[in-house]
Amino acid sequence: MPETLPAPVVDAHTHLDACGAKTPQDVREMLDRANAAGVDRVVTVADDLDSARWAAEAATWDERVFAAVALHPTRTSDFGDDVKAELTRLAGLPRVVAIGETGLDYYWDYAPRVAQHEAFRWHVDLAKRTGKPLMIHDRDAHDDVLAVLDSEGAPDRVVFHCFSGDLAFARACAERGFVLSFAGTATFRNAHALREAARWVPGDQLLVETDAPFLTPHPFRGRPNEPYCAAYTLRDIATLREEDPADLATMITRTAERIFGLRDVAES
Incomplete structure (x- = not known):
């Protein structure tokens, strides 16, 4: 376990179900470990319809958990009206705080690009209709993701999850x-272009996440990931930016609360 952060931070994107959480007790134990590291809240994110249903339900099991729902771009080959109707229903639930992850993935060929674009545009519209932020998955598709957002008109709040671009x-x-x-x-020592971007990005447009169980930060790369590992990423980015970890954690928490409306949800 990492040293507890000097100020709490939000894991802006994780997959609790893929980390092995199935029951309310599993979720509580995972969040307890995260809290011990200073990660006090998480957004658990769906990639298919079953995952979306689970995430929306898990967000009611523990007040530290919020949900995002969408169909991952690699799963958009079958994107019929029944799927759209169910995602629309789930998106309206109060503890679902984002539409995601959606976007474009040109690395894998699991779904035709035409299908991905159609689904992405639909999710952009859903974010607008619900007034919730759009959570972007962008893999090897930077220019086309921006082109879709520009042509459709981006929602007021857009988050590029697991940002992978250069400066x-x-x-x-x-x-x-x-x-x-x-x-x-962003903690990988050979990710020079990505670390340059992390060093530069304005503080009020910066979040940290785990994308657990994937992408475990340095120095534990390749091992299983969990929300508590966001503490490692926060400290590494603070060092990279030459900022105090407490100040950076506080700023990131404010941004997460603003983007996802976490305080409003908690008080409702």
Whole structure:
């Protein structure tokens, strides 16, 4: 376990079910471990319909858990009206705080690009209709993701989950008002372009995440990931940016609360 952070931070993107959580007790134990490291809340994210249902339910089991629902771009080959109706229903639930993860993935060929684009545009519209932020999955598709957002008109709040671009792409996103969320990949010592982007991004447009169980941060790369590991990423980015970890954690928490409306949900 990492040393407890000097100020709490939010894991802006994780997959509790893929980490092995199945029951309310599993979720509580995972969040207890995260809390011990200073990670006090998480957004658990869906990638298919079953996962979306689970995430929405898990967010009611523990007040430290919030949910995001969508169909991952690699799963959009079958995106019929029944799927859209169910995602629309889930998106309206109060503890579902984002539409995601959605976007474009050109690394895998599990879904045709035409299908991915159609689904992405539909999710953009859903975010607008619900007034909830859009959580972007962008893998090897930077230019096309921006093109879709520009042509459709981006929602008021957009988060690039597991940001993977360079400084030029970070600038293009930040200029549009988008928020960049950095996972364990930003701690990898050979990720020079990504670390340059993490060093530069304005503090009020920065989030940290685990994307657990994937992308475990340095120095534990390759091992299983959990929300508590966001503490490692936070400290590494603070060092990279030459900022105090407490100050950075406080700023990131404010950004997460603003983007996802976490305080409003907790008080409702």
